[in-house]
Amino acid sequence: NAGVTQTPKFRVLKTGQSMTLLCAQDMNHEYMYWYRQDPGMGLRLIHYSVGEGTTAKGEVPDGYNVSRLKKQNFLLGLESAAPSQTSVYFCASTGQPFYEQYFGPGTRLTVT
Amino acid sequence: EDQVTQSPEALRLQEGESSSLNCSYTVSGLRGLFWYRQDPGKGPEFLFTLYSAGEEKEKERLKATLTKKESFLHITAPKPEDSATYLCAVDRVQGAQKLVFGQGTRLTINP
Numbered sequence: 160n161a162g163v164t165q166t167p168k169f170r171v172l173k174t175g176q177s178m179t180l181l182c183a184q185d186m187n188h189e190y191m192y193w194y195r196q197d198p199g200m201g202l203r204l205i206h207y208s209v210g211e212g213t214t215a216k217g218e219v220p221d222g223y224n225v226s227r228l229k230k231q232n233f234l235l236g237l238e239s240a241a242p243s244q245t246s247v248y249f250c251a252s253t254g255q256p257f258y259e260q261y262f263g264p265g266t267r268l269t270v271t
Numbered sequence: 272e273d274q275v276t277q278s279p280e281a282l283r284l285q286e287g288e289s290s291s292l293n294c295s296y297t298v299s300g301l302r303g304l305f306w307y308r309q310d311p312g313k314g315p316e317f318l319f320t321l322y323s324a325g326e327e328k329e330k331e332r333l334k335a336t337l338t339k340k341e342s343f344l345h346i347t348a349p350k351p352e353d354s355a356t357y358l359c360a361v362d363r364v365q366g367a368q369k370l371v372f373g374q375g376t377r378l379t380i381n382p
Contacts, residue, residue: 163314190368201275202315202358202372209367217369249314256368257303257322262314 161185163263165250171269172240180235180266182250190253191233195246240270273298277359277373284380292344292376294359302364304342306335309356349380
């Protein structure tokens with residue numbers, strides 16, 4: 160099992176450019192999450208999904224969109240990147256609400 | 272609003288010097304409190320889940336405890352490989368699991 164994988168690992172964007180981050184899990188988990196991690200702020204939830212075809216907003220959703228067309232994949236999109244979106248992005252998944260989340264290795268995004 | 276505060280922000284210990292990390296929380300109905308370990312440049316790795324006050328869990332040199340307002344992560348006789356950032360998160364009882372994380376405690380164990 161690969162667990163949770165994220166693509167790409169690193170990316171540099173210019174202000175106004177768009178990109179999509181891909182998260183894939185091979186554990187047949189229903190729930191998937193996107194977080195951002197900034198120094199001194201801890202992990203903050205951007206969007207999440209409770210199953211294929213569903214998405215919901217988390218704590219900091221502005222400027223991001225998501226899609227869950229397949230159960231194993233969760234995509235995070237930035238339509239018009241801003242310097243404030245410079246961060247490390249983590250994807251996670253879990254099988255049940257009581258269970259632990261499994262995290263991917265992260266994507267380091269810099270917006271100049 | 273759910274809140275999680277971890278202290279201290281950073282802690283340096285000598286190898287073998289035991290100590291505790293604190294996680295204070297406010298949440299309207301706790302479903303679970305989670306501890307994770309995060310190494311530099313990597314994603315968080317799950318350690319423990321605690322569900323109710325009085326519960327304790329152990330793994331090697333780590334023991335997590337829970338009260339109605341806080342959780343402690345006790346580290347006994349730590350080794351340099353225990354150096355990492357330790358994250359605490361809470362999930363409330365309603366709806367889908369949505370973790371609220373503290374800012375973490377950066378632990379350094381000197382040989």
